[in-house]
Amino acid sequence: MRDGESTQSDWELLMTRVPENLTESERKTFLNAINIIPTWEEVDRINLEKLRSLNQPIAKIRAVHTGDPEASKADSETAKGLESELLLARNTRVMLTANLWIGAGLVNGAIGTITDILYKEKAEHTSLPTVILVSFDKYDGPTLTNIEGIPVVPIAPIRRMWEGKSGICSRLQISLSFAWAITVHKSQGLTLTKAVIDLGRKEFAAGLSFVAIFRVRSLDDILFRHFTFNRLQNIKSCIRLKERIAED
Incomplete structure (x- = not known):
C-alpha cells in the first residue's frame, strides 16, 4: 500500500473490515473509536455534530497569548x-496533546472523556478554566474522584512558546482536542486501540492510506x-508518491 502495489486480494482482505461484514x-x-479522516472539513463536521448531540452547555475556551499580535492566529x-x-462540554471525548506524565500514561494521544469543567469563583478576564477533569481510558497514576464518584485527572492550562515574526510568542491553553475525529496528518505517531x-x-x-492504517496494531482493530x-490502484498515480520514489 505504501508503494501503490496493492492487489485485488489485498482489497478483499481489507473489505472484511467494513460494517456490513462485521x-x-x-x-x-467501535462506538468510541476515533475516526481518521483525510480532510479537515469532514473532521470538523463530525466533531461538531457529536458535540451538539451531547445536549450539554458548551464552553468556548480561548487561549491567552503574549508576544506577537499575530500569535492568536498560529495553528x-x-x-x-x-x-x-x-x-468543550461534559462528556466530550478528548485527546491529550502533550506529554504530561509519560510513566502514568498521560501522553500525547491519550484519550478520555470530560466529566467536569471548573472555573475560579471570580473570573480574571479570561475564559480559561482552572482545570478540566478527564476520565482517561488508560491511566496508571493517582486520581481524584468527582462528585459522581468517577476517577478523574485534573488537566490544567499549560504554556507553549515559539519564535514569531517579531519575537517570542506564547500560548496558554488546555492541552486537549476532540477525539471523535482527527485528520490522517494529525494521527501520525499515534498508536490507537481501535480506529x-x-x-x-x-x-x-x-503514504496517506498507509499512515492511517498503521495507527493500530491489528487489522481487527479497524x-x-x-x-x-480503484481507490487502492490510484495510490500509484499520486504525484507525491512518484516524487518520493524518485528521491529514494
Missing part, C-alpha cells in the same frame, strides 16, 4: 499542540468506511 457486537466495540502545530480556541478509517476519494499525499479497489 457482527453487531463487533460494530459496537496548533506552531503552538506545539495547543489550539487557539476550544469548544474507524475513511481513506477518502483519492491519495492526495504520499473498521473501514467502504472504498473501491
Whole structure:
C-alpha cells in the first residue's frame, strides 16, 4: 500500500473490515473509536455534530497569548499542540496533546472523556478554566474522584512558546482536542486501540492510506468506511508518491 502495489486480494482482505461484514457486537466495540479522516472539513463536521448531540452547555475556551499580535492566529502545530480556541462540554471525548506524565500514561494521544469543567469563583478576564477533569481510558497514576464518584485527572492550562515574526510568542491553553475525529496528518505517531478509517476519494499525499492504517496494531482493530479497489490502484498515480520514489 505504501508503494501503490496493492492487489485485488489485498482489497478483499481489507473489505472484511467494513460494517456490513462485521457482527453487531463487533460494530459496537467501535462506538468510541476515533475516526481518521483525510480532510479537515469532514473532521470538523463530525466533531461538531457529536458535540451538539451531547445536549450539554458548551464552553468556548480561548487561549491567552503574549508576544506577537499575530500569535492568536498560529495553528496548533506552531503552538506545539495547543489550539487557539476550544469548544468543550461534559462528556466530550478528548485527546491529550502533550506529554504530561509519560510513566502514568498521560501522553500525547491519550484519550478520555470530560466529566467536569471548573472555573475560579471570580473570573480574571479570561475564559480559561482552572482545570478540566478527564476520565482517561488508560491511566496508571493517582486520581481524584468527582462528585459522581468517577476517577478523574485534573488537566490544567499549560504554556507553549515559539519564535514569531517579531519575537517570542506564547500560548496558554488546555492541552486537549476532540477525539471523535482527527485528520490522517494529525494521527501520525499515534498508536490507537481501535480506529474507524475513511481513506477518502483519492491519495492526495504520499503514504496517506498507509499512515492511517498503521495507527493500530491489528487489522481487527479497524473498521473501514467502504472504498473501491480503484481507490487502492490510484495510490500509484499520486504525484507525491512518484516524487518520493524518485528521491529514494
